[in-house]
Amino acid sequence: MAINQTLPQQGDADTVRNGKGGFVLGMLCCVYVLNFLDRQLVSILAKPIQDGLQITDSQLGYLTGFYFALFYCFIAIPIGWLADRSNRVKILSLACGLWSGATVACGMAGNYGQLAAARMAVGVGEAGGVPPSYAIISDTFPREQRGTAMGIFNLGPPIGSALGVAFGASLAAAYDWRVPFYVVGAIGILTAILVYFLVPEPVRGRFDPPPVLDAGVPRPSFGRAIIGFFGNKLLAVAALASGAANFITYGLAxxxxxxxxxxxxxxxxxxxxxxxxxxxxxxxxxxxxSGKLIDRFAVRNKAAYATIPALSLVLALPFFLGFAAADRWEVALALLFVPLFLNSFFLPATVTFVQSEVAPDARVISGALLLLVMNLVGLGLGPTFVGIASDFFRADYGGHSLRMAFYALAPMYLIAALLFLWLARLIKRSSATGVA
Structure with a gap:
């Protein structure tokens, strides 16, 4: 029996126009804000946490990087596979409740080991957050609107980081570093309940043409889905390039x-x-x-999914070096603004590209595999590298060891840009020959 695929209907388009799509996107973005806020609290409150628990830069790097990413990345794969075969909204809601409870546990930690265990639990929960959201968005908005929708959704990290800094630092300054974890965790549990009851599960593939499938062909198995993703050179290079860019993003953040x-x-x-x-x-x-640029240029030239991120990384590099070198925080922050603006151009571009390249019933697992590489390389290794480098340089550079660690991070800008240029070349070749 052939798999029936729903074609776009007038009602689907009306759903986007009448605001229901905007409500869904707003709720998903809210969950992503909490996802990133919870994730970044340890980094934002690094100084008081270090003073309270007596941990080193290397330990902080492992805590915010490798330990978190190890669970976040690998749990996301089976969750993604399951979400492609079940209700994505319910999985998102349950995941939000889990990571929010673990965030409360972070505030209760009395030593480094307890904080590390709580962070791993946050990673397990957050593994079920982003991949289902990618697929829900792709089945809520037509292809020509997905770049903008993904761009709006991916406002979650900057909004979450900004709120985390403002909210977390203010509460920590007024009370204690533990208080922000309690408050943010409680808000997350409430949000999880709202998502469960208010966000509808969209029809899979509603804006995609029906595939030509032989009768009786089952959905790809878990193993075949993984092989299919990494066996596609375009998807594999896109994930690797994004991982290199994420190495910078998380190492810096x-x-x-x-x-x-x-x-x-x-x-x-x-x-x-x-x-x-x-x-x-x-x-x-x-x-x-970046989401707007992708919608404008990728329609005419598919390689824009890769050339736009490459250019943004090259332009950001000199300002990043200036930020690290500046002695006054006012000058450093002014220079940092440019990398903050440009560093994440790759995110809407890569996510939109991958979601558009795969079948509707493989979007969550594909999003999870993309995040596996992005976060294993970026989140897992970026902060870990900076923390270890800082402790390594401490003997020779003392109080400026962290500045030297940022200098050591700088070459990754060029590596990531070159990988995106490689992806652009592969996209052009694929468009010309029709072979990935």
Whole structure:
């Protein structure tokens, strides 16, 4: 029996126009804000946590990077496979409740081991957050609107980071570093309940043409789905390039607050205002603009999915170096604004590209596999590298060891840009020959 695929109907288009699509996107973006806010609290409050629990830069790097990513990345794969065969909204809701409860546990940690265990639990929960959301968006908005929709959804990280900085730093300055974990965790549990009851599950493939399938052909197995993703050179290189870009993003984000406070004289109160504004405006406008650029240029030239991220990374590099070199936090923050704007251009581009390249019933697993590479390389290794490098340089550079670690991170900009240029070349070749 052939798999029946729903064609786009007038009612589907009306769903987007009458605001229901906007409500769904808004709720998903809200969950992503909490996802990233919970994830970034440890990095934002790194200085008081280090002072309270007596942990080193290397331990902080493992905590915010490798330990979190290990569970986040690999749990996301079976969850993605399951979500492609079940209700994606319910999985998203349950995941949000789990990571929010684990966030509360982070605030209760009395030592490094307990905090590490709670962070791993946050990673397990957040593994069920983003991949189902990608698929829900792809089945809520038609292809010509997905770049913008993904761009709006991916405002979650900058909004979450900005709120985390402003909200978390303010509460920590007024009370204690543990309080933000309790408050944010409670808000997340409430949000999970709202998602469960208010967000509808869209029809799979509603805006996609029906595939030509032989009768009786079952859906791909878990193993075949993985092989199919990594066996497609376009998807594999897109994931690798995004991982390299994410290496920069997380290496910078997870230690920027610590660098500004330790080496450039910024206070926690100043972080709550000025760094929060820089993150919110810089990352937020960058992701939104990149989504618009993708919708405008990728329709005419598919290689724009890769050339736009490559160009953005090259342009960001000199400003990143200036940020690391500046002695005053005011100058450093002004220079940092440009990388904050440009560093995440790759995210809407890559996500939209992958979601458009795969079949509707493989979107969640494909999103999970993309995040596996992006976050295993970026989230798992980026902060870990910066933390280890900082401790390595401490003997020779003392109080400027973290600055030197950022200098060591800089070459990754060029590596990531070259990988995206390779992807652009593969896309052009594929468009010309019809072979991936």
């Amino acid at each position: 997870n230690f920027a607050t610590l660098l500004l406070m330790r080496e450039k004289g910024m206070t926690l109160e100043e972080v709550a205002i000025w760094y929060a504004l820089a993150v919110g405006l810089g990352m937020g406008t960058g992701i939104f603009v």
